[in-house]
Amino acid sequence: MKRGSVESRANHLAAVFDQTRHDHHVLCVEGLGHRRRESTRPVTVYKTAEWDRMIAYEPADLTVTAESGMRLSTLNAILAEHDQWIPLWVADDKEDTLGGAVSAGIDGLWQGGYGPFRDRILGLRVVTPGLGAIELGSHVVKNVAGYNVPRIFVGTRGALGVITAVTLKVSPRPPICWSWVWEGDLSALMRRAHELRELAWPWAALTLSYQPGSEMRLRAEWHGRRETVRYLVENLGAGGHELPLWTEGPWIDRAVVFKGALPRRAMGELLEWVDEAALIIEWQTGRIFGSASRSEAQRLAIWLGEHQGVFDVVSGPDLGIAMNPILIDAWTRLKEAYDPEGILG
Amino acid sequence: MRQQNWLEDLKKIVGVRNVLTDPMALLPYSYDGYTLVESTPRAVVLPQSRDEVAAVVKILARAEIPFLARGAGTSLSGGATALEGAVILHLSRMNHILEIDVENEVVVVEPGVVNVHITKAVEPYGYFYAPDPSSQQACTIGGNFAENSGGPHCLKYGVTVNHIVAAEVVTVDGDVVMLGNLAGEIDGPDWLGLLIGSEGTLVIATKLWLRLTKQPASSQTILALFDEVDEASRAVSAIVAAGIIPAALEMMDQLAIDAVERGPYPVGYPADLRAVLLIEVDGERHEVLETAREVEEILHSHRVREVRLARTSEEKTRWWANRKTAFGAMGLISPQYYVQDGVIPRSQLPEALARIAAIAKRYDIRIANVFHAGDGNLHPLLLYDGRDPQMVQRVIQAGSDILAVCVELGGSITGEHGVGIEKIEDMRRQFGEGDLKAQAAVKTAWDSEGLLNPGKLLPTAPRCHETGSGPVKRD
Structure with a gap:
């Protein structure tokens, strides 16, 4: 099934839908399987990691279309030949496929410098049980023709259709990436983060990270021109090419891996409050990523809800976060069209 | 059950002075920045709060009367023109900047606030609001929400959808829903991202939280x-x-x-x-x-x-x-002009301009080009004299041919002006039947009766609403 036309992908998936329906299962589409949420229903797992063809790449247009199973690292290796890339670095350093990143609503640490990953999604090719194979969005960097349907595929875990190809806006690769780190007292680091924003803007990432039992760490990363890095080195010290994100050792998965965001006003408060979770906050955007036990994750979800923040499970159990009833109605009607028998969960 | 006294009910909500039915008063609302089609609304209502918008919508929905919101009426695709006897909710009285939240880098506004006023208000704090359509001296942020407006600086900073972190919207049933959050992150389906740019066909925005961008050093x-x-x-x-x-x-x-x-x-x-x-x-x-x-x-x-x-x-x-x-x-070199809006892959720019020149020659018209070259967003300006009906027809055909070129080169029929009335049939150039069904399902999910801004965006058969005056092609 690795090599195949659009039609053969659609035909094959139609057969998979039939079998899943016959088995009374739910179809769970997986890229590399890192971002899996637990399900209470019997699941048929369908792997897309071998769908890894490049479909179209035009460096001058800063756009690329590839099959959904292509790994981001594979794509970036191709784009690197033209000094371009998709700047997505997730704090747990795990690989993602393009379709997996879209479906799980994954985002990275470089949002401050490059914006959210979802803003790069120009178009999707999707196979649905209800409507068959469809094209959503476009292949150009600017488009307002029709509804922005790709948006409702971001983070909805393939519940409306199976993504078979993704069109993304690519970025030029900066001439230099450089980083600095500081550790110690939270209030001193927060003051430093504020000063950094005054010194230069926008940073590719300005993160405060915390692991249970270790010191808080501030890390600043600049992507840009050598002259600017020289200026920053004069002001901040030598720094280094790829200084580590976390204070001690690599990332450790706990029961729940989560992402979310909070208003800038509440960022310091969260860092003072957090205790048992590994947590990283991007200081320019308020985006968070972390890992915690189930009970700690539940506490954090409640805390964020009370502070106008957002909590979302990347992998782990469903924590039962409720949706507005009016939005449930809209979602139900969409499901009726895209996946009338609920094959996709 | 249709209500017969809906007009009186509207007056009770917003006051007699804020319901317009006099034909002379309705005349300015019979078209927007897209002047090739005229259609007089059944009435115009001027609410001044979210609660009034919700109450007006409930009355109209119960009476099965279509409706749409309108700001400054600068839409270049007919998005703010009332079709099928729709009632216009003119949101010009909801024009307040409610809060400048510097700490969270957000400004909270009502939909009738003029785009440029936002940047003027936040400039003293060292910020600006990035989307800057050419009509920014007049167009309102509610219209920008509906059209996902861009502007010259969106090449680097992005379009409206990249700068609205949250919105309070009124649904077709008159329910009020809050979408997004101060943090600007999604949880669950990205409804906000879907609704921005939906050309007023799914919801009416009554309050918006806009991301502020630091002024560059x-x-x-x-x-x-x-x-x-x-x-x-x-x-x-x-x-x-x-x-x-x-x-x-x-x-x-x-x-x-x-x-x-x-x-x-x-x-x-x-x-x-x-x-x-x-x-x-x-x-x-x-x-x-x-x-x-x-x-x-x-x-x-x-x-x-x-x-x-x-x-x-x-x-x-x-x-x-x-x-x-x-x-x-x-206007200084031609009695009238018709603005087109299409997108091509940037690498196709020389080819596209050559083909536009050939179209101008074929139809014996003059076409000026003013455009966002960095993102391949073309704005050919087709010059004409409205007193010459044949020339008007040639201009309309030339505009359609330009869109065909955009699609043929791998682009889009619109980069920032929207589909509206103007390009509703051109949607079939860009999308297949299945793709359009997928979009129609979105419309059904939010507005199953098709009451919100009918006759826009999706090429569907007309619905059985009571009609006021029908659209008239101007020539």
């Missing part, structure tokens, strides 16, 4: 004067290929230059100039210096006649005023 505006359009197009591609994403990268051709030089903000372009690029780079000061130097080098390697760097803020302001008044300046 430094910027440099550059004018590049060319003797050949092709060379200017190639310079655009070379700048992007060099890994430079300017804040803005605009282009005007000779006919457009002729028009703007007759307008209120002449720059002093030589009369024989064939194309001009207006380029702005901004950011950290070292980045700007180096980038501007590199842009200059690229321009000089593309047979540029002259490169000018803005030396004062007054000079920069004039160059931008010259560019931003280009559409209006067409």
Whole structure:
């Protein structure tokens, strides 16, 4: 099934839908399987990691279309030949496929410098049980023709259709990436983060990270021109090419891996409050990523809800976060069209 | 059960003075910035709060009367024109900036606030609101929400959907829903991202939380004067290929230059100039210096006649005023003009411009080009005289042919003006039947009866609403 036309992908998936329906299962589409949420229903797992063809790449247009199973690292290796890339670095350093990143609503640490990953999604090719194979969005960097349907595929875990190809806006690769780190007292680091924003803007990432039992760490990363890095080195010290994100050792998965965001006003408060979770906050955007036990994750979800923040499970159990009833109605009607028998969960 | 006394009920909600039914009062609402179609609304209601909007919507929905929201009426695709006897909710009284939240870098506004007023209000705090459509002196943020408006600076900063973090909206049933959050992150389906740019066909926005962008530490505006359009197009591609994403990268051709030089903000372009690029780079000061130097080098390697760097803020302001008044300046060289809006892959720019020139020749009309070259968003301005019905027909056909070229080259029928009435049939050029069904399902999910802004965006059969005056093609 690795090599195949659009039609053969659609035909094959139609057969998979039939079998899943016959088995009374739910179809769970997986890229590399890192971002899996637990399900209470019997699941048929369908792997897309071998769908890894490049479909179209035009460096001058800063756009690329590839099959959904292509790994981001594979794509970036191709784009690197033209000094371009998709700047997505997730704090747990795990690989993602393009379709997996879209479906799980994954985002990275470089949002401050490059914006959210979802803003790069120009178009999707999707196979649905209800409507068959469809094209959503476009292949150009600017488009307002029709509804922005790709948006409702971001983070909805393939519940409306199976993504078979993704069109993304690519970025030029900066001439230099450089980083600095500081550790110690939270209030001193927060003051430093504020000063950094005054010194230069926008940073590719300005993160405060915390692991249970270790010191808080501030890390600043600049992507840009050598002259600017020289200026920053004069002001901040030598720094280094790829200084580590976390204070001690690599990332450790706990029961729940989560992402979310909070208003800038509440960022310091969260860092003072957090205790048992590994947590990283991007200081320019308020985006968070972390890992915690189930009970700690539940506490954090409640805390964020009370502070106008957002909590979302990347992998782990469903924590039962409720949706507005009016939005449930809209979602139900969409499901009726895209996946009338609920094959996709 | 349809209500017969809906008009009286509306008056009870917003007051007698704020329900317009007099034909003379309705006349200004019979078209928007897209003047090729006229259609008089059944009535115009002027609510001044979210609760009034919700109450008005409930009354109209119960009476099965279609409706739409309207701001300044600057839509260039007919998005704010009432079809199928719809009632207009004119949101001009909801025009307050409610809060400037510097700490969270958000400004909270009502939908009737004029775009440029937002930047003026936040400038003292060191911020700006990035989307800057050319109509920003008049267009409202509610309209920007509906159309997902762009502007010259969206090349670097993105369009409206990238700058609205939350919205309070009224659904077709009159329910109030809050979407998004102060943090600007999604949880669950990205409804907000879907609704922005839905051309007022799914919800009515009553309050918006907009992301503020820090003013760049430094910027440099550059004018590049060319003797050949092709060379200017190639310079655009070379700048992007060099890994430079300017804040803005605009282009005007000779006919457009002729028009703007007759307008209120002449720059002093030589009369024989064939194309001009207006380029702005901004950011950290070292980045700007180096980038501007590199842009200059690229321009000089593309047979540029002259490169000018803005030396004062007054000079920069004039160059931008010259560019931003280009559409209006067409009135100085033609009785009327019709603005098209299509997108092509940037690499196809020379091909697209050559084909637009061929279309102008084929239909014996003049076409000026003023456009966002950096993202391939074309704005051909088709000049005509409305007193010549045959010429009007040729212009309409030429516009359609230009969109066909955009789609053929792998682009889109609209980059920022929307589908509206104008391009509803052109949707079939860009999307297949299945794709359109997928979009129709979105409409059904939010507005199953088709009451919100009917006759826009999706090519569907007309519905059985009671009709007021029908649309009239102007000629």
